[in-house]
Amino acid sequence: MKRIRQLLLKLHMYAGLLTISHLGVYAIAGLSETLKTNELPASPPAVHYVPFAPVATATDKEVADSVYRRLNIPLSSPLPPSALRRDANQNLLLEFYTLNGLDRVTVLEKERRLRIETTRTSLTSFLNNAHTAIPIDYSGPPLVRAWAMWNEFAMWCLAGFSLSGVVLWLTRPEPPWTLAVSGAGIGAFVLLWFLLR
Amino acid sequence: MYRYIRTTHLILGLLSGPFLLMYAASAIQMAHRSWFPVQTTVRQESALVRSGCDNPRALAHELMQREGWRGELIGVSRTAQALTVRIASVGTTHDVACKDSAKKVDITTRTLGFVGVLNRMHHATGIWHSSSPMKVWAAAVALTCVALVGLAGSGLWLWLLRKGERRIGLILVGANLAFSLTVLALLRMGAG
Numbered sequence: 363m364k365r366i367r368q369l370l371l372k373l374h375m376y377a378g379l380l381t382i383s384h385l386g387v388y389a390i391a392g393l394s395e396t397l398k399t400n401e402l403p404a405s406p407p408a409v410h411y412v413p414f415a416p417v418a419t420a421t422d423k424e425v426a427d428s429v430y431r432r433l434n435i436p437l438s439s440p441l442p443p444s445a446l447r448r449d450a451n452q453n454l455l456l457e458f459y460t461l462n463g464l465d466r467v468t469v470l471e472k473e474r475r476l477r478i479e480t481t482r483t484s485l486t487s488f489l490n491n492a493h494t495a496i497p498i499d500y501s502g503p504p505l506v507r508a509w510a511m512w513n514e515f516a517m518w519c520l521a522g523f524s525l526s527g528v529v530l531w532l533t534r535p536e537p538p539w540t541l542a543v544s545g546a547g548i549g550a551f552v553l554l555w556f557l558l559r
Numbered sequence: 560m561y562r563y564i565r566t567t568h569l570i571l572g573l574l575s576g577p578f579l580l581m582y583a584a585s586a587i588q589m590a591h592r593s594w595f596p597v598q599t600t601v602r603q604e605s606a607l608v609r610s611g612c613d614n615p616r617a618l619a620h621e622l623m624q625r626e627g628w629r630g631e632l633i634g635v636s637r638t639a640q641a642l643t644v645r646i647a648s649v650g651t652t653h654d655v656a657c658k659d660s661a662k663k664v665d666i667t668t669r670t671l672g673f674v675g676v677l678n679r680m681h682h683a684t685g686i687w688h689s690s691s692p693m694k695v696w697a698a699a700v701a702l703t704c705v706a707l708v709g710l711a712g713s714g715l716w717l718w719l720l721r722k723g724e725r726r727i728g729l730i731l732v733g734a735n736l737a738f739s740l741t742v743l744a745l746l747r748m749g750a751g
Contacts, residue, residue, distance in 0.1 A: 378714045379731040383739035385711040392704035395684035396697050436749030496590040509742050521583035527572050544573040551577035557692035559650035559676045
């Protein structure tokens with residue numbers, strides 16, 4: 363039993379040490395989302411134009427892919443057909459979301475150019491976006507995929523050291539007040555669950 | 560010193576444990592949606608209301624009071640066919656549609672199962688909400704974040720006090736920091 367406990371303690375410690383930077387990212391993401399107000403003052407996007415003439419016979423998806431290749435927006439991925447839409451003037455509207463913000467591209471066919479509105483996120487929003495990255499959502503750039511995989515590993519570690527922490531607490535004689543502290547944590551969570559669901 | 564730090568680590572862990580487990584479980588659910596599908600129950604009914612459809616906020620208030628609905632008014636939308644008022648808590652959404660009669664409304668209620676509520680709790684943030692439970696939840700989220708920093712700091716300290724674990728721990732922390740900081744810096748610069 364003692365040996366198993368020692369092993370569990372090592373796993374608890376190593377899982378925490380391996381994800382130390384993620385814990386910081388998660389904490390910043392959570393705090394920034396909590397303190398964010400509903401109506402954020404959006405910083406004005408930077409607008410620029412790029413010459414672009416789509417092939418007359420191309421479908422919207424083919425145009426979107428062509429724009430993606432033409433602009434080569436860092437960290438972006440090709441848009442799926444479900445993300446393609448048109449604005450009030452029937453111009454094709456393409457929104458490339460990345461960890462760093464949004465590039466909204468309007469294909470101005472008659473003017474034979476692209477209007478590109480770039481909104482760059484703050485550092486805290488960037489970290490918030492980074493904390494949401496998971497492999498199934500990122501089939502694009504290898505660096506984003508690498509981060510997403512590392513992020514998923516950190517999720518499992520979070521579950522691992524949380525559960526192992528409970529087992530370590532339960533398998534060692536601790537003062538009775540720790541039961542009260544644990545009860546307070548569980549009680550608060552259960553109460554909020556019922557109030558929120 | 561060791562005892563003081565360990566007690567702090569234990570208290571922070573016990574208080575924030577249920578919240579951290581919720582975040583871990585819901586994050587894993589989101590990463591593997593096919594393993595843990597979100598179940599939704601839909602119920603449709605009609606009701607008579609005193610407030611007219613011309614005042615959506617009064618309508619929402621009346622229904623929340625009368626039916627005991629939790630949550631808050633999160634949206635009013637109008638189409639050619641109907642005016643729809645959406646009242647939602649983390650796990651339940653009520654869409655109230657006023658169509659032909661101004662005093663009769665159609666209500667569609669969607670209730671999420673356990674996995675769905677877990678998922679929505681992960682996304683529920685912000686002190687700007689009008690509902691009191693949401694404000695309390697936001698405060699709990701903020702405290703959990705602070706506890707997470709405290710857990711990381713006290714955990715690092717406890718590790719440093721264990722001489723036998725310093726070498727391997729240093730490798731793990733070094734690998735994590737080197738990889739994470741480099742990748743985050745490159746991502747922020749738009750490389751990749």
